Amino acid sequence: MRNKHTELLVGIFIVLGIAAFGYLAIQVSGLAFSDKKDTYTVVARFDDIGGLTERAKVTIAGVTVGEVESITFDKEYFMGLVSMSIHSDIDNISTDSSIAILTSGLLGEKYLGITIGAEDDVLKNGDEIFDTQSALVLENLIGQFLFKSDEEE
Amino acid sequence: MKNAYVEINNLSFARKERAIYENVSLKIPRGKITAVMGPSGTGKTTLLRLIAAQLHPDKGSVLVDGVDIHKANRSALYETRKKIGMLFQSGALFSDMSVYENVAFPLEEHTDLSEDIIKDIVLMKLQSVGLRGAIGLMPSELSGGMARRVALARAIALDPELVLYDEPFAGQDPISKGVLVELIQKLNKAVGITSVLVSHDVEESLSISDHVCILSGGSVVAQGSPEEIKASNDERVVQFLNGQADGPVPFHFPSGSFQSDLMGDSN
Amino acid sequence: MRKVRNIGQTLFDQLESIGRAGIFLFQTLVRKPVRWDEGCRLLVNQVYSVGVLSLVIIVVSGCFIGMVLSLQGYTILAKFGSEQAVGQLLALSLLRELGPVVTALLFAGRAGSALTAEIGLMKATEQLSSYEMMGVDPLRRVIAPRFLAGMICMPLLCLIFSATGILGGMLVSVHWLGVYDGSFWSLMQQSVYFDVDVFNGIIKSIFFAWAITWVAVYQGFECEPTSEGIGKATTRTVVLGSLAVLFLDFILTAAMFGDF
Numbered sequence: 001m002r003n004k005h006t007e008l009l010v011g012i013f014i015v016l017g018i019a020a021f022g023y024l025a026i027q028v029s030g031l032a033f034s035d036k037k038d039t040y041t042v043v044a045r046f047d048d049i050g051g052l053t054e055r056a057k058v059t060i061a062g063v064t065v066g067e068v069e070s071i072t073f074d075k076e077y078f079m080g081l082v083s084m085s086i087h088s089d090i091d092n093i094s095t096d097s098s099i100a101i102l103t104s105g106l107l108g109e110k111y112l113g114i115t116i117g118a119e120d121d122v123l124k125n126g127d128e129i130f131d132t133q134s135a136l137v138l139e140n141l142i143g144q145f146l147f148k149s150d151e152e153e
Numbered sequence: 154m155k156n157a158y159v160e161i162n163n164l165s166f167a168r169k170e171r172a173i174y175e176n177v178s179l180k181i182p183r184g185k186i187t188a189v190m191g192p193s194g195t196g197k198t199t200l201l202r203l204i205a206a207q208l209h210p211d212k213g214s215v216l217v218d219g220v221d222i223h224k225a226n227r228s229a230l231y232e233t234r235k236k237i238g239m240l241f242q243s244g245a246l247f248s249d250m251s252v253y254e255n256v257a258f259p260l261e262e263h264t265d266l267s268e269d270i271i272k273d274i275v276l277m278k279l280q281s282v283g284l285r286g287a288i289g290l291m292p293s294e295l296s297g298g299m300a301r302r303v304a305l306a307r308a309i310a311l312d313p314e315l316v317l318y319d320e321p322f323a324g325q326d327p328i329s330k331g332v333l334v335e336l337i338q339k340l341n342k343a344v345g346i347t348s349v350l351v352s353h354d355v356e357e358s359l360s361i362s363d364h365v366c367i368l369s370g371g372s373v374v375a376q377g378s379p380e381e382i383k384a385s386n387d388e389r390v391v392q393f394l395n396g397q398a399d400g401p402v403p404f405h406f407p408s409g410s411f412q413s414d415l416m417g418d419s420n
Numbered sequence: 421m422r423k424v425r426n427i428g429q430t431l432f433d434q435l436e437s438i439g440r441a442g443i444f445l446f447q448t449l450v451r452k453p454v455r456w457d458e459g460c461r462l463l464v465n466q467v468y469s470v471g472v473l474s475l476v477i478i479v480v481s482g483c484f485i486g487m488v489l490s491l492q493g494y495t496i497l498a499k500f501g502s503e504q505a506v507g508q509l510l511a512l513s514l515l516r517e518l519g520p521v522v523t524a525l526l527f528a529g530r531a532g533s534a535l536t537a538e539i540g541l542m543k544a545t546e547q548l549s550s551y552e553m554m555g556v557d558p559l560r561r562v563i564a565p566r567f568l569a570g571m572i573c574m575p576l577l578c579l580i581f582s583a584t585g586i587l588g589g590m591l592v593s594v595h596w597l598g599v600y601d602g603s604f605w606s607l608m609q610q611s612v613y614f615d616v617d618v619f620n621g622i623i624k625s626i627f628f629a630w631a632i633t634w635v636a637v638y639q640g641f642e643c644e645p646t647s648e649g650i651g652k653a654t655t656r657t658v659v660l661g662s663l664a665v666l667f668l669d670f671i672l673t674a675a676m677f678g679d680f
Contacts (some may be wrong), residue, residue: 006468013472017576020583024618028511028586030609205553231555239553245546249465259554 039066039085040125044099049080050135051110052101058084058112065090068112084112094119098131110135158183158315158347159204164213166203173199175371176213186341186348188358191368192393197351198242201317204349205237206230218314235263238308238316242323244300246292252279252303253288259310278306282336298329305336315347316340322354334361355394359383367393441638448559448567462565470531470566471573477530478523478577479584485518486510486585490593503599507608510589515617516677519582521669524628527574528661532636535566536657539640540650563637570633571626578625620676627672631664
């Protein structure tokens with residue numbers, strides 16, 4: 001009798017555990033796997049990377065298509081060298097596309113936005129995007145504004 | 154003594170730095186009740202554990218039914234242990250099993266008998282200790298004396314050739330003592346089990362044993378039949394049997410002179 | 421000179437006891453198992469006493485921790501006008517850290533100490549010797565089912581803890597503080613990854629289970645068989661178990677989420 005009781009409670013316990021697992025999997029994580037898709041690497045040089053960090057997202061038309069892999073200093077050109085991994089299924093980014101460092105919201109995180117060009121040739125692994133637009137650094141912006149208003153007077 | 158079931162040769166055993174046995178040799182005759190007695194702290198329980206190979210000696214050997222139990226490998230050791238039943242001082246009933254399960258446990262572990270036969274054997278063993286009515290109880294519901302009797306039923310479940318009794322009379326009321334004395338005797342006479350009884354209850358032990366060993370200070374001070382022991386004039390034996398406060402086992406724990414302690418110049 | 425020798429001796433003793441504990445674990449796991457049906461019955465009984473009996477404390481504390489977390493998170497997040505993110509905060513902190521760690525600490529206090537005390541008592545009442553005398557290996561019969569039960573129960577308890585925590589947090593933030601429940605769930609689902617967050621939490625709790633049950637059964641098995649010895653061993657289980665959990669947590673977090 002005692003044994004049956006124990007077995008029943010253990011059964012309930014295990015079912016509860018599995019239910020919790022299912023709940024966490026479906027309701028909480030929405031069964032989203034962090035996608036480790038195949039990627040290819042593209043690089044770009046910026047005059048000022050202004051707070052861009054590794055793992056920042058790379059977007060086209062606001063949709064995430066990859067992330068920043070590494071940021072290094074290019075000693076030859078004195079520029080920031082950003083290499084990013086783009087999902088392999090986005091394989092039609094033309095070679096004359098431009099890339100800009102953008103900010104989400106006023107004080108939000110920095111991310112990269114690619115604007116597609118017109119060429120027929122597409123970027124392949126290791127290629128570089130030449131048309132870059134650096135981050136908007138608030139201090140420079142204010143400096144420009146003051147300089148301009150000086151000129152106008 | 155040719156017909157020894159347990160033979161202990163030149164045994165030495167030390168716990169930490171304290172020597173418990175030095176060069177002890179002892180023979181336990183087959184089919185007899187042997188009482189091992191001695192003052193507390195002489196390591197009587199240790200002796201049983203050495204015989205059952207739960208402890209290992211520093212020197213010397215223990216032969217149980219001709220097998221050197223400390224040199225045997227694990228499976229041979231476990232095989233030999235099946236021939237040994239042990240009644241622990243506290244009974245040592247498994248607290249998560251009922252009386253029935255406790256007694257049936259060694260049978261289920263070591264035999265392929267069917268459920269029905271096991272049940273019959275358990276009933277028989279419990280009947281022989283007079284506790285068939287307690288079959289459904291849990292150990293926590295038993296009195297100390299009853300627990301020890303159930304433990305005895307469990308110890309003899311596999312019909313062992315040797316039963317070791319660790320202080321079977323300690324902390325028992327006179328009635329339970331009487332019951333246990335009778336049970337031990339009955340078992341020995343009926344099936345010829347070799348029994349080793351460790352105790353410091355002089356009266357009970359002498360009344361049932363065929364052979365007596367008195368241990369003191371790490372060695373055997375006397376052995377022989379109960380009559381021989383009673384007639385002994387070794388002062389250590391006399392002190393133990395009569396319960397004298399001072400003698401070869403001193404009343405005072407070893408210390409420096411009392412006077413120098415009082416004067417405060419001992420260090 | 422004497423001090424140096426004492427330190428050396430202590431170190432030596434510590435190493436020796438770690439070695440003994442390792443051999444103990446090894447023997448528990450490799451020795452010939454008890455019969456299959458018998459083993460199952462023992463395991464079910466242990467899952468009951470280790471897992472089911474810990475369920476109440478896990479559910480209650482999970483619920484309260486979730487509720488407190490949402491209250492605290494809400495007041496801070498509301499300052500930035502992003503109180504919807506409270507779901508995200510709740511889920512991530514529960515799944516990654518609080519779930520496994522708090523469950524493990526409670527488990528060490530509830531089940532670990534009980535395991536040590538139970539085994540210690542079995543040793544003190546000579547039940548372990550008794551098994552040995554009957555030719556039954558106490559490591560296999562007594563220790564192994566308890567160890568396995570710990571390894572099974574901890575991850576389940578951790579999942580239940582996290583789930584009740586999130587439910588409790590939702591209760592407070594959505595039904596009491598008035599966070600819009602659509603964005604509560606969608607922000608949570610957006611930021612929680614199954615394989616990173618849920619799965620790593622489970623892995624963590626398996627490691628914690630291993631550490632705590634190992635400490636608990638070893639302390640019980642090696643304790644001095646007196647009432648004082650059992651008391652000391654129980655305390656040691658809780659202290660060593662909790663420290664081991666926090667230490668392991670740092671290592672595992674660094675390995676799972678850290679950037680090197």
